[in-house]
Amino acid sequence: MSTVPRAARPGKRAVPGARTGTAAGVRLSLTIRATPEATREAVAAVRGIMARAGAAPGLLFRVELVLAEVLNNIGEHAYGGAGGRVWLKARMEGDALCVTIADRGKPMPGGEMPEGVLPDTEVPCERQPEGGFGWYLIHSQTDAVQYSRSEGQNTLGLRFAPRSGA
Amino acid sequence: MELDSDSLNGVQVISVMADRIDSAGAIRFKDAVRAVVDEDAPRVVLDLGQVAFVDSSGLGAIVAVMKFLGPERKLDLAALRPDVDKVFRLTRMDTVFGIYGDVDSATRRAAG
Numbered sequence: 049m050s051t052v053p054r055a056a057r058p059g060k061r062a063v064p065g066a067r068t069g070t071a072a073g074v075r076l077s078l079t080i081r082a083t084p085e086a087t088r089e090a091v092a093a094v095r096g097i098m099a100r101a102g103a104a105p106g107l108l109f110r111v112e113l114v115l116a117e118v119l120n121n122i123g124e125h126a127y128g129g130a131g132g133r134v135w136l137k138a139r140m141e142g143d144a145l146c147v148t149i150a151d152r153g154k155p156m157p158g159g160e161m162p163e164g165v166l167p168d169t170e171v172p173c174e175r176q177p178e179g180g181f182g183w184y185l186i187h188s189q190t191d192a193v194q195y196s197r198s199e200g201q202n203t204l205g206l207r208f209a210p211r212s213g214a
Numbered sequence: 215m216e217l218d219s220d221s222l223n224g225v226q227v228i229s230v231m232a233d234r235i236d237s238a239g240a241i242r243f244k245d246a247v248r249a250v251v252d253e254d255a256p257r258v259v260l261d262l263g264q265v266a267f268v269d270s271s272g273l274g275a276i277v278a279v280m281k282f283l284g285p286e287r288k289l290d291l292a293a294l295r296p297d298v299d300k301v302f303r304l305t306r307m308d309t310v311f312g313i314y315g316d317v318d319s320a321t322r323r324a325a326g
Contacts, residue, residue, distance in 0.1 A: 084238035178274035
């Protein structure tokens with residue numbers, strides 16, 4: 049009778065997540081300053097970690113874009129450009145990637161996150177929107193978003209379930 | 215931000231020599247494009263072939279460039295990589311810009 053634990057058996061050792069494209073085994077925790085430069089580095093680092101863990105290109109796109117939008121919002125609105133701290137944690141829950149992002153800046157206006165309605169693009173050139181896309185992208189590229197405010201801290205929970213071709 | 219500027223068939227082609235147009239680079243991008251725009255070019259093509267990532271700040275900066283050029287000078291985009299193309303389609307900004315597969319098709323069209 050074998051006494052070798054299953055996980056310790058040599059042999060087949062696939063890249064984690066390679067079969068499902070979901071970055072199985074990803075678990076990370078980062079603390080960054082909410083500045084555009086730190087955001088750029090952080091989102092590229094998260095993308096790199098997920099790519100090495102076998103995440104599909106479509107998921108990499110969604111995670112990189114949504115994290116960039118969320119972190120930029122925190123830098124601009126919650127901290128008003130003061131570059132406060134942001135805590136980011138990511139882990140897999142089954143097939144879905146769950147990311148929690150916390151900051152100690154100002155609460156969202158009205159205590160709720162924006163709905164994220166796409167700005168109207170059927171307007172003349174000079175009235176085309178230069179902003180207002182962020183929350184639309186966050187909502188459209190995630191499967192669930194939750195916001196809470198407690199004891200001076202904003203917490204945003206993001207869930208990325210696998211999508212076909214992504 | 216580094217840009218290359220060329221003239222092809224009377225069209226000014228501005229190539230963005232950076233891999234990201236994001237919140238950290240959006241203002242520098244706008245300033246750099248404004249500095250190289252040829253006042254006499256009837257049309258400008260922005261070559262995004264080197265750009266792997268655009269966020270909403272980068273998208274806003276590209277819209278700002280279009281507005282800077284004004285209604286008389288059209289801004290078209292060429293050589294969008296898949297993730298950049300997706301951001302334009304998701305925000306329906308693909309309906310605002312002319313989008314071409316590569317710089318050649320963007321400039322040939324103008325000549326014809």
